[in-house]
Amino acid sequence: MAQKEPFWLGGAASMGAAMCTHPIDLLKVRMQTQRTKVGQGQGLLQTAKLLVKEEGAFALYNGLSASLLRQATYSTVRFGAYEKIKVWVNSQNAPGSLSSPSKKKKK
Numbered sequence: 498m499a500q501k502e503p504f505w506l507g508g509a510a511s512m513g514a515a516m517c518t519h520p521i522d523l524l525k526v527r528m529q530t531q532r533t534k535v536g537q538g539q540g541l542l543q544t545a546k547l548l549v550k551e552e553g554a555f556a557l558y559n560g561l562s563a564s565l566l567r568q569a570t571y572s573t574v575r576f577g578a579y580e581k582i583k584v585w586v587n588s589q590n591a592p593g594s595l596s597s598p599s600k601k602k603k604k
Contacts, residue, residue: 504580508573515564520557522564524548
């Protein structure tokens with residue numbers, strides 16, 4: 498049987514993913530809130546270039562702390578709860594449970 502990894506690694510991985518995707522999400526929101534006519538807005542790269550020029554490169558990570566806090570709480574709890582529920586379901590040896598399909602006796 499493989500060694501179980503600590504549940505908090507799932508939360509840490511989610512936080513790492515948030516750090517990678519946050520700049521893209523920030524640019525998406527900036528593009529959605531631009532006050533331009535439909536179809537005349539700037540693209541992703543133009544928005545990024547303008548943001549870095551006007552506010553600096555670290556502006557791509559504005560609001561990152563909120564994303565990290567969400568992932569640290571929500572994802573860690575979700576992964577931890579999943580493991581506990583999985584163990585509980587597997588411990589239930591009732592027919593029709595998710596872990597042990599009922600076996601029909603042959604006559």
